[in-house]
Amino acid sequence: MKIEIWSDVMCPFCYIGKNNFEQALQKLPFKDQVEVEWKSFQLDPTLNTGETKNTLTYFREKKGFPEAQATQMISQVTQIGKGAGIDFNFETALITNTFPAHKLLHLSKKYNKSNEMEEALFIAHFIDGKNVGDVDTLAEIAESLGIDKEEAKHAVTSEELTSEVNEDIQQARNNGITGVPFFVLNGKYAVSGAQPVEVFENALQQTYKETVSPFTDLSNGENVCGPDGCSI
Template structure:
């Protein structure tokens, strides 16, 4: 069963959704039959990759939130994060263009480390306050996962993975995806947003039952023929 997840590195709900999804998956007996593919999405492609802003400044400028509303929103997301096992550090998180980070994510697929890369990028951005638009920072993250530093550097500074990132973004548009996280379950069902563990668990079970598990025979098996003969 394949799960496609559209996500952006600087989306806190994507990190929460990832944790809740993984907690749900761990509970299921068919977890080893699930393939997860991370897809690129940019919440704000207009950001300058050479600049960074702190989270509060960005929300006030982008959304026009007054200080009180921005603080309230940060508090609510912080609590949601704690419930999902994440200690967000919005005071140090740096908002920037994430296109380069997505190129590194696509490189990591070559080594079957995309899930580890997604987690590492979330930690770098939300916990460690690192600039995930910075080339040296991204190369160091790749190195920590055992990916060759020079290969990572070329992936980030060249146009090698531009097409893959843009194809993910275009596919999201074609599917009417306007927000993330967005989970597509075996090409049949969708779950949007950082849903609770129970929602993911139920959705995964339903998808598996309807698209992967063997047919449920509603008859008594009579009046049919097989290798051993016919039954009446």
């Protein structure tokens, strides 16, 4: 069963959704049959890759929120994060253009490490206060996952992976996806937002039952013949 997840590195609800989704998946007997593909989405592509802002300044300057409202929003998300096992550090989080980080995510797919990369990027941004738009920072993150630093730098600075990131973003538009996280379950169902663990668990079970598991026999199994004979 394939799960496609559209996400952006600087989206706190994407990090919360990832944790809740993974908690739900671990409860299910078919967890080893689930393939997860991370897809790129940019919340604010207008940001300058060479510039960073702290979260409060970003909400005030780019979104037009009064400081009190922005502070309250950050506090609320912090509390929701704690419920998902995440200690957000918004005071040091650096808002920047995440396109380079998405390139690195696509490079990690080559090594089957996209889930690890997504987690590492979330930690770098939300916990460690690192600049996920910086080439050297991204190369260090790649190296921590066993990916060559020079290859990572090339991937981030060249145009080789630009089309792959843009394809994800265009696919989101084509599917009417306007917010993240957005989970597509085996091409049949969708879950939008950082839903509770129970919602993900139920959605995964329903999707598996309808698209993967064998037919459910609603009869009593009588009057059939098989290799070992017939039952009456």
